[in-house]
Amino acid sequence: MPDLKFEILSSHVKQYAAVPTLVFNLQVTNNIEGEEVYAISLKCQLMIEAVKRRYDEESKNRLYELFGPHTRWDETLRTFFWQIINLPIPAFTNKTIIEVNVPASEDFGTAAGKYFYAVREGTVPLNFLFSGTLLYKDAVGNLQMTMIPWEKQALYAMPAVLWHEMMNDYFPNCRWLQIRKDLYEKLVEYKARNKFPTLQHCLEHILEQAVSENINQHV
Secondary structure (H helix, E strand, O other): OOOEEEEEEEEEEOOOOOOOEEEEEEEEEEOOOOOEEEEEEEEEEEEEEHHHOOOOHHHHHHOHHHHOOHHHHHHHOOEEEEEEEEEEEOOEEOEEEEEEEEEOOOOOOOHHHHHHHHOOOOEEEEEEEEEEEEEEEOOOOOEEEEEOOOOOEEEEEEEHHHHHHHHHHHOOOOOOOOOOHHHHHHHHHHHHHOOOOOHHHHHHHHHHHHHHHHHHHOO
């Protein structure tokens, strides 16, 4: 029966994808030499192990919404879920390398989006947890099925800058902001009423007004 080892060899940004996508090159090795793996239906659960790195002051400030004040990080800093990827692996003997395509976004409604935005130096500690179904041929050529043990995993230190490079490639000098429909309609109405050429000019004006009022309140 196959004894599989999983290892992430490298990572890069997928070019010309429909959405921003990170690619992780996954090497799967069968430690039982010469035994054929017929197919694998693999489930990969990605976890961000935030506790396994240090943070500078700027990162701590940007991570306030996610983990709270850094004086409480011994209680709040934690490993958290990113997403699940399902992928088929075709037949191989000994070892194979496949691409794990992971869609990514700047959605600040998710913990992963907030975390990647905040961390810009060093590496992001990732843990790939594997499960699924494995088909293999036994010594006499009969097809057998078994489950992949839950303890199978692969640790990987992804360069933090890779996420930021990806976002800059897909959205040069732009960032996406998701707001409720009613707020968007109010913003469009405010823009039209005040004759701003774009929504961006409208937002700039509102923010400048808010900053000015805040300064005046503290004078």
